[in-house]
Amino acid sequence: MNRFLLPVISLVTSIVALASAALAADCLSCHRQKTPAAVRQWEASAHARAGIGCAACHGTDHGRIEKGEARVDLKVCGGCHKKALADHRASRHGMGLHSGWGCTRNLPNRDRQECRFCHEQGSEVPKSEVQCARFLKQSSEMAEIGCNYCHMVESSCAACHTSHTTDLKIVRDPNICAKCHMGPDHPQWEMWQTSLHGTLFATAGRETGPDCQTCHMPKGSHNVSVGITMSSGGDPYPADKRKTRRDEMLQICAKCHAPEFARKELARGDAVRDQSHALVKEAELIIGDLADRGQLDPMPDRRPPHPLRGNQLVLDNQLLYEDTSHIERLLFKMKKYDYARTIKGAYHQNPSYTHWYGNAELKMDLVDIRTEASRLRDRQSLTAGKGSSVPAETTEEKLRVLKKKADRGAISPAEYEREKGVLLKELAGHP
Amino acid sequence: MNRFLLPVISLVTSIVALASAALAADCLSCHRQKTPAAVRQWEASAHARAGIGCAACHGTDHGRIEKGEARVDLKVCGGCHKKALADHRASRHGMGLHSGWGCTRNLPNRDRQECRFCHEQGSEVPKSEVQCARFLKQSSEMAEIGCNYCHMVESSCAACHTSHTTDLKIVRDPNICAKCHMGPDHPQWEMWQTSLHGTLFATAGRETGPDCQTCHMPKGSHNVSVGITMSSGGDPYPADKRKTRRDEMLQICAKCHAPEFARKELARGDAVRDQSHALVKEAELIIGDLADRGQLDPMPDRRPPHPLRGNQLVLDNQLLYEDTSHIERLLFKMKKYDYARTIKGAYHQNPSYTHWYGNAELKMDLVDIRTEASRLRDRQSLTAGKGSSVPAETTEEKLRVLKKKADRGAISPAEYEREKGVLLKELAGHP
Amino acid sequence: MNRFLLPVISLVTSIVALASAALAADCLSCHRQKTPAAVRQWEASAHARAGIGCAACHGTDHGRIEKGEARVDLKVCGGCHKKALADHRASRHGMGLHSGWGCTRNLPNRDRQECRFCHEQGSEVPKSEVQCARFLKQSSEMAEIGCNYCHMVESSCAACHTSHTTDLKIVRDPNICAKCHMGPDHPQWEMWQTSLHGTLFATAGRETGPDCQTCHMPKGSHNVSVGITMSSGGDPYPADKRKTRRDEMLQICAKCHAPEFARKELARGDAVRDQSHALVKEAELIIGDLADRGQLDPMPDRRPPHPLRGNQLVLDNQLLYEDTSHIERLLFKMKKYDYARTIKGAYHQNPSYTHWYGNAELKMDLVDIRTEASRLRDRQSLTAGKGSSVPAETTEEKLRVLKKKADRGAISPAEYEREKGVLLKELAGHP
Numbered sequence A, B, C: 001m002n003r004f005l006l007p008v009i010s011l012v013t014s015i016v017a018l019a020s021a022a023l024a025a026d027c028l029s030c031h032r033q034k035t036p037a038a039v040r041q042w043e044a045s046a047h048a049r050a051g052i053g054c055a056a057c058h059g060t061d062h063g064r065i066e067k068g069e070a071r072v073d074l075k076v077c078g079g080c081h082k083k084a085l086a087d088h089r090a091s092r093h094g095m096g097l098h099s100g101w102g103c104t105r106n107l108p109n110r111d112r113q114e115c116r117f118c119h120e121q122g123s124e125v126p127k128s129e130v131q132c133a134r135f136l137k138q139s140s141e142m143a144e145i146g147c148n149y150c151h152m153v154e155s156s157c158a159a160c161h162t163s164h165t166t167d168l169k170i171v172r173d174p175n176i177c178a179k180c181h182m183g184p185d186h187p188q189w190e191m192w193q194t195s196l197h198g199t200l201f202a203t204a205g206r207e208t209g210p211d212c213q214t215c216h217m218p219k220g221s222h223n224v225s226v227g228i229t230m231s232s233g234g235d236p237y238p239a240d241k242r243k244t245r246r247d248e249m250l251q252i253c254a255k256c257h258a259p260e261f262a263r264k265e266l267a268r269g270d271a272v273r274d275q276s277h278a279l280v281k282e283a284e285l286i287i288g289d290l291a292d293r294g295q296l297d298p299m300p301d302r303r304p305p306h307p308l309r310g311n312q313l314v315l316d317n318q319l320l321y322e323d324t325s326h327i328e329r330l331l332f333k334m335k336k337y338d339y340a341r342t343i344k345g346a347y348h349q350n351p352s353y354t355h356w357y358g359n360a361e362l363k364m365d366l367v368d369i370r371t372e373a374s375r376l377r378d379r380q381s382l383t384a385g386k387g388s389s390v391p392a393e394t395t396e397e398k399l400r401v402l403k404k405k406a407d408r409g410a411i412s413p414a415e416y417e418r419e420k421g422v423l424l425k426e427l428a429g430h431p
Helices: A005-034 A036-043 A054-058 A062-066 A074-078 A082-090 A112-118 A140-154 A188-193 A196-204 A212-216 A239-253 A259-292 A326-347 A351-384 A395-407 A413-429 B005-034 B036-043 B054-058 B062-066 B074-078 B082-090 B112-118 B140-154 B188-193 B196-204 B212-216 B239-253 B259-292 B326-347 B351-384 B395-407 B413-429 C005-034 C036-043 C054-058 C062-066 C074-078 C082-090 C112-118 C140-154 C188-193 C196-204 C212-216 C239-253 C259-292 C326-347 C351-384 C395-407 C413-429
Strands: none
Touching (some): A005 A036, A005 A054, A140 B259, A188 A196, A188 A212, A188 A326, A239 A259, A259 A326, A259 A395, A259 C140, A326 A351, A326 B351, A351 C326, A351 C351, B005 B054, B140 C326, B188 B196, B188 B212, B188 B326, B239 B259, B259 B326, B259 B351, B259 B395, B351 C351, B395 B413, C005 C036, C005 C054, C188 C326, C212 C239, C259 C326, C259 C351, C326 C351
16 A cells, blocks of 8 residues: 555544544443443444544444445445454455355355356356355244354354354354354364363363464454365365365464474374364265165155256255155265264364264264165165065166266266176177 | 331341341351352352351251252342342243253143143143153152253353352353353354354453353343243244344444444344255155155154153154154154254354354255255155056156145145045046 | 381472473473463463473373373373372272273172173273273263263373363262263263252352262362162172162261251161162063063074073173163163162252152153053064964963073072972863
């Protein structure tokens, strides 16, 4: 920025501040009654001390404020807090999380046509008020409290800072992160609390035991994605991005630990991630095969269609937990809960989350998925067949299943041709 | 009260106090050895400072004390603490919760004959030592530690105040509520802790972040049901009572929030409650239908009979979790755990409890219930039929199921007649 | 010890201390950069104040240190902290917990031949780097973070004390215990926190509310097994050992409570343990019977063999949660999670863990096990039989099942002969 401009801006800011402080007096006479906590908190805030009054953030159009049209979103705050806004926007917190605003926007490997579900082609403005975690049938009330209470972090600084308090003690306390980073799908709060880091924090303070902010907001940065090497769904980034990010984290670890120690600890997390991913893949293969044979209950064509892929089986990362089959629901738990707990537990050095809440659940759910698959296979043969013992699958049936596997990309065209050849020979040999 | 009586009562009280303080000296010589913590806590208590000694609460009959016949229940405390007792009795804490003492007594919509399971007709005294959460087969040990450790709140102030401490710091701390208001069925403690209210409490203190007592014991009242608009099972009160109660809560919210904001937040909880209730109802319909068709495994007539309704299917609010079928056990989880977490999560503004621990579980359990219902339907047709594919239900069978639906009140007599007519016509048309 | 030796030892120790303090200076110049937290913590430690430098614990062979061959295990610490080491070794913390080092070593009732799975006969040295919780197929990374992060307590004082800090505030805080004593299988941390003891600790401090250390490390002892009356799997000790241990705990309780009160509270825990154990046994009988009839899915002979018992059904205390059947996985949850929560909840006076997280789960899992058993029985008859309704079991089949029961010790030889007689008569009567 041109350094001659700075004093001018500073002067303008001061004038705005004075004006808004003056206006504050007008607001306070009513709002001391109507929103007492807001007024109390503002009065004790750095904003009040700096003469930043109500109008500076809320404007002066009381009609718009009352209609909820003058929301104090991150652009308002970012007008002054430029560095924080820039950091925030570079982080996962700032990107495409807000339910109803296109939460799939920043997923890696997403299907391009999905954009068109929410957007006119080429436009950033959503064309409809879609309530989704990729197409969940959620009520607006559930979306508000169940989704956007957290995901509003994309657009509102108040998600963490709360509305009128400027007390840094609040946002520098790891408690403030718990509000969202908890629960079955990403219990970072719970696993940190009972890790050695969290234990030392509780017993000997932040200097000895690092908290969320120490590692994920180094030097007060609002880029919480520093040092993260995978997508929010647990898919590792490409090698070069992964290396850059890992180096960032190692620098943070190095404030306390020997570099070699930190490198090993994080590499163990990578290994656990890969091993856990293999268990999930095994489950996906079982379910894909059941679908090919028409054995899911209910089959996708007897459920509400997927908005983009119709009645095709969709097992990807944002798998729905509603209107599905029991076995897919088990896979949902594996992917969204067990897998997340295992790998986040490993990176946060929490044995109980890595093993019991993570790995053991992954393996138990895989046991249940195998049993259910066996049940479904028997059941089809019993209800569809002659009611006698399971009939051997005919070569024609095998060919049909093979074709389906090729169609959905589970095997390559070359593999398809090779296996088809084997089956056709089999068919010829048993006339 | 006659105001001339007051000085007299005051005098009598003082004499009792002095006498009991004198007696305390006799007790202490032994009890300093036998119950050291009780003595230490009493010595540091407001009771000791006011000269209220052992005998004032425990009496002087050592034989009865030793036999456990001189329990210091809420009538003893209420002799002095009259306002607290009156508030307590007006609240849910004071009503019919004590397991074995008729825990169904204050449920809305309860079946009148259920009283007779515990009481002689017209008598308040239980006729038997029934151990129940409506008839669970619970051991006396499990009833003591698993049920009455909390539900004794009906009859004992020590449930919260502990026995000899009078330190208000303890009972004004939200931790004391956690002992009971936690767990899978009503995790109010957990959901508050990680809500914005709880987070602000942890980081900036009670003045900024309200705790249990702030909202549920306003002005130190012992009526914890102020502002609550539904039964403990989540059934909304009748409209007029609901309005009165909501207005009470809005006044509490208004200490910090704009009334319109608070009204909207609570109305969102109402909407989430209604939507969640619909999911539970859908599951109940599925299970009721399976029972009508004799497809539950095991059917109620192959289980221990319900003490009041015999071998009828009972799906009401205090549904048992033992000696039932897998699908009813899933419904139990929906009603008792998922539903409670969803709606209490919404009213306490906790996104993770509302969505992941609540709504997502409701929907996943419904998926599992639908799958199990499909399995049970197929199974009956396979084991009972000719073992071939599912046979079409005969019109006679349809008529029998329709009759059962009418008998258990699932359809009105008019609906029954109408649908019966259709089926009879069908029967006549296909001789 | 010869009392004339003491001053000599003392002198030698002082010389070593001085020498190692001198050496510390050499280490610090590099390690202030390389492991800053370790240096900071050592500088603030009692070790530094007493002149105990790096070499005293780590030695001076930098090559071995770098290769991880100079680990500071409990023998190093125990060289000075003799009483702590002796206490530790007498406790469960000191015995056979370390995964990969023979974790079955100290289990009661273990199969002697199991020793040979890890050890040469007669040798204490493991013959292979077995990664096991009795034979789980665990990766070395999962074993490190998921198992040994806690189980290293057998061999390393740093499991609780952390590496360089000597601040007793840390290890006297119950938080430090949470790192391991939490989670679905032994949530002692969670159940203490929300018990009356934990609540009083949080609100009125350690003097009023006892913590882990108060009861389990009385007078600072490192023998954490004082007063414990059962194995880690929940099997009660023999009567005499049980009595000795109970008396130890009653003495601890007596610091606050009347002996009779404490005795009753702990006896209630015993009763709950026995009642809960009966539910687990009921489930085991159901599963054993299914195995006898070949109805498990998959049967043990279609899974990876047990390292010691091959394809036999193994339902013992360290039951695996992988490569098993759905119904055995449910039993695993009952034994490892539900049972532990119920009984530990009862001994720690936590109603929610005893009842909801414990007893209710035990009963619900039993419901699910019964339903699954019914499903499996029907399924066998449908797939193996003619597809018609369940055929009556032939007498020959009954005889075969009876033989299997006798073979695995579920019935005595006398019972076998008696029941066999009945069946043979039946066979003769229906030619």
